[in-house]
Amino acid sequence: MHLKKFLVICLVLLLSVSLLAGCGQKAQQPQQSQSNSQPSGSNQSGSQDKIIIKLGDVLAEDHPHTQAYHFFAKRMSELTNGKVEVQVFPNSQLGNQRDMVEGMQMGTLQMGKSMMTVLSGFLPEVQVFDLPYIFRDRDHFYKVLDGPIGQSFLHEKLPKIGLIGVALFDAGVRSVYNSKRPIKTLDDMKGLKLRVPESPIYIDMMFAFGATGTPMAVGEMYTALQTHVIDGAENAPIFYNSQKHYEVSKYFSYTNHIMTPDVLLMSKKFYDTLPKDVQEAVLKAGLEAQQYERKLWQDLENKTIEELKAKGVEFNEVDTTPFKEAAKKVWEKYQDKLGKDLIQQIVDTK
Template identity: 40%
Template sequence: MTFLKKMSMALLASAALALASVSAQAADRVLRSSDTHPDGYPTVEAVKHMGKLLEEKTGGRLGVEVFHSAQLGEEKDTIEQTQFGVIDMNRVSLGPFNNIIEETQVPSLPYIFRSVEHMHKVMDGPIGEEILAAFEAHDLIGLAFYDGGSRSFYNSQKPIKSVDDLKGMKFRVMQSDMFVDMVGALGANATPMPYGEVYSSIQTGVIDGAENNWPSYDSSGHFEVAKHYTLDQHLIVPEVLVMSKKTWDSLSPEDQAAVREAAKASVPYMRELWAAQEKKSEEKIRAAGVEVVSEIDKGPFIEAMKPVYEKYVKSEKLKDMVKRIQETQ
């Protein structure tokens, strides 16, 4: 991104934040948080909940206002604005960080987690804390991990029942080299693009489909234009809540501790909302007549990922992290 474009985006974000800041807020200082998902989505509601907890913990010194629905831009752009300090906080999938922070590549690996429960055990423990700590070197403070569900392929063309069915198809992926290579290893063609462009791209045939979890497949409306969903569950990538280091450094140690505590305390709340939303979205999508392929042999999918692991898990640090995750019971 050019310097001029970065400055333009910073000015646009600043204008949006200034306009929104007139809304009534009880806190003395309101931290501005970005999310690409719509109002009511579990991640959005979790950050709102974190803000309430933060107000209580700081006696009204700090609060949070969430700018949902990509009001401040798509994830890649809001990451940069958070690094600049224009945006105070940001809820983002780990995928867009893969090209920036090496450690985020490991929990983003296909089939690295055996289940959502396995992911929770890993990300709630020492490995998760190690990954959060890695954000600081990139002008961000990692606060907590939220659920992103298991991601599976959906498309407008045909039911996918095997790896062979993917060959030659065009799928949108997050803007991450690893996800591009993952789709390529399965014989399909990856098209990185912002989340907000996916619906029209499927509708007009620019791409055949994309990959995501039940709630996102639902809330985006993608199920309306891509009526074949295969539960291959190739990714169980956590979401991360980060704060601008510039904002963090402006807080007292007491308030920094309150931010961390409020963020961690919002995680169980988010997971409760997420479980309920997953169930609700699945019921809605099945009722809409989407063809869901539930039973699939994951063996060939996992086997196809060997080149991806070889390419991205090169350093001894990352190899050790993969080993520790696989050994976590």
């Protein structure tokens, strides 16, 4: 009898515990459901979080391209009423240019800037922009970029490799600088070991000029110049100044061999996730940043040269006729690969 009463009491206790536990679970369910119903990326108040865009480059903070990125960031914030925040990372903080291009293709980086030279590893035909002396002057350069050739590159070719072309920046006219001697004739190039971007065209160009082209990342250049691992390099005066290469390489010679654009890029994977109004803002702010950068570059170029002269840099003019003649060998080597018709279209642009 006592055993029956004991079993009944135990059964009643078990049922009571189960009912209490069930009530507790039901009380929690609405709160859990509410949490799961919140959209991804929203904050506790229910409003959308900012869209964060990280934008990387290898260049210094005071470079015109970096200043254009800050302009782009400001315009993106204005055009989206503060919904988008662009964070700028100069000085190779997010890796070298190839790293950033690959990151954008994978969707792990939202934005970055690349030379056409680096992009040629992903889209070989863009090497046409690197052919020495293909552009007659800056006016010709801009007409090609803003015309059908440049726009086809931005809006048709780049998306096929997972990138969105946002802007085409002026990167100046590239010339040779070194620590050994001024370059006045083609013969003065003989024996020089000069840093070049990682591009077969640049290497072949230096060979045609009688020098040796050595590929090297931007971040390694100053030390290599300082320790005479290389004799010099080639780039525009603004780059030469912003990287402080004048401290270790004082002869700047106007060979003016290449005028090539740099391109501001966005990951297509990231771009495709953006609302339509933000996509439109990206392209609008990009076009405005492009115009801002080009004016900034031209205004700064002459000023920079005067500052460099005051710092002891020796500038000298060069007879480029024999350089252009030597460059024909490079054109002949690459014309079939890049397309004779495309090269001719650039040359014929008026």
